[in-house]
Amino acid sequence: xxxxxxxxxxxxxxxxxxxxxxxxxxxxxxxxxxxxxxxxxxxxxxxxxxxxxxxxxxxxxxxxxxxxxxxxxxxxxxxxxxxxxxxxxxxxxxxxxxxxxxxxxxxxxxxxxxxxxxxxxxxxxxxxxxxxxxxxxxxxxxxxxxxxxxxxxxxxxxxxxxxxxxxxxxxxxxxxxxxxxxxxxxxxxxxxxxxxxxxxxxxxx
Numbered sequence: 001x002x003x004x005x006x007x008x009x010x011x012x013x014x015x016x017x018x019x020x021x022x023x024x025x026x027x028x029x030x031x032x033x034x035x036x037x038x039x040x041x042x043x044x045x046x047x048x049x050x051x052x053x054x055x056x057x058x059x060x061x062x063x064x065x066x067x068x069x070x071x072x073x074x075x076x077x078x079x080x081x082x083x084x085x086x087x088x089x090x091x092x093x094x095x096x097x098x099x100x101x102x103x104x105x106x107x108x109x110x111x112x113x114x115x116x117x118x119x120x121x122x123x124x125x126x127x128x129x130x131x132x133x134x135x136x137x138x139x140x141x142x143x144x145x146x147x148x149x150x151x152x153x154x155x156x157x158x159x160x161x162x163x164x165x166x167x168x169x170x171x172x173x174x175x176x177x178x179x180x181x182x183x184x185x186x187x188x189x190x191x192x193x194x195x196x197x198x199x200x201x202x203x204x205x
Contacts, residue, residue, distance in 0.1 A: 005041050012070060015041055019077050046074055050082040056101060059092035068096055072116035075123065084123040091121065091128070094135045108152040111140055115159035119166055126168045133167045136160055137176050144183060150192040151199055157183050158202045 018038035022028070028035040053062025054071050065071075068090070075083035090096055095110075096117050102109045118136055122129030140160040147153050157180050164173040164180075184203050187193050193200055 005037070007041070007045070009067065009070060012045075016073055016077060023077070042074060042078055046078040046080045046083060049074060050080070050086070053086065054090050054096075056098075057090045057092070057096055058098040058101075059090070067113075069113040069116050072113075072120040075120040076116065079123065081124050084120045087117050087120040088125055088128060091117075091132070094132075105149060105152065108143065108147060108149075108156050111136060111143060112155055112159045115163045118163050122166055122168070126170075130168045130170050133163050133171050134176075136163050137180075141179065150187060150190045151196060153183065154187050154193055154199045154203055157187065158199075
């Protein structure tokens with residue numbers, strides 16, 4: 001959407017992280033131009049994506065649309081209610097993605113993606129968002145009963161807690177989050193987590 005900007009999902013993830021850092025209040029310092037690029041690109045993408053759909057929905061996917069997680073993340077970072085309504089419109093009962101969209105070792109990613117989608121919905125529909133926070137919590141607890149991989153378990157915990165952080169008052173976030181925080185403390189002792197810097201930082205955050 002901007003001249004001189006090459007956009008792939010991998011590069012987009014990098015710009016999202018830069019914008020998250022900026023929104024956390026970190027001073028740009030020598031990275032001022034990078035912060036400005038992230039701001040300019042995400043603003044332009046939000047304007048363009050509002051009229052686009054989502055390609056990996058289980059109900060009425062848009063073959064020319066974007067990935068649910070990227071779409072929802074951008075809606076959250078930009079506080080874009082138009083995009084958030086697109087995410088809400090893609091909700092099919094208790095979720096967005098086909099149950100088998102991810103398989104094997106990546107199965108945890110469905111709930112991670114739907115955590116982003118849930119947080120996007122909260123921008124425009126607290127009641128619907130609250131319902132999905134509860135659904136996400138319940139599915140995460142169920143998934144933790146069978147998931148053995150420490151990194152997958154950590155990601156399940158992280159994304160469920162992130163959704164609870166922004167849940168409306170109708171959701172007993174502290175109570176629901178207690179078993180997840182206990183899991184996080186256990187995982188912080190796991191060698192696989194201690195050697196994976198990004199996951200370790202997310203758990204500590």
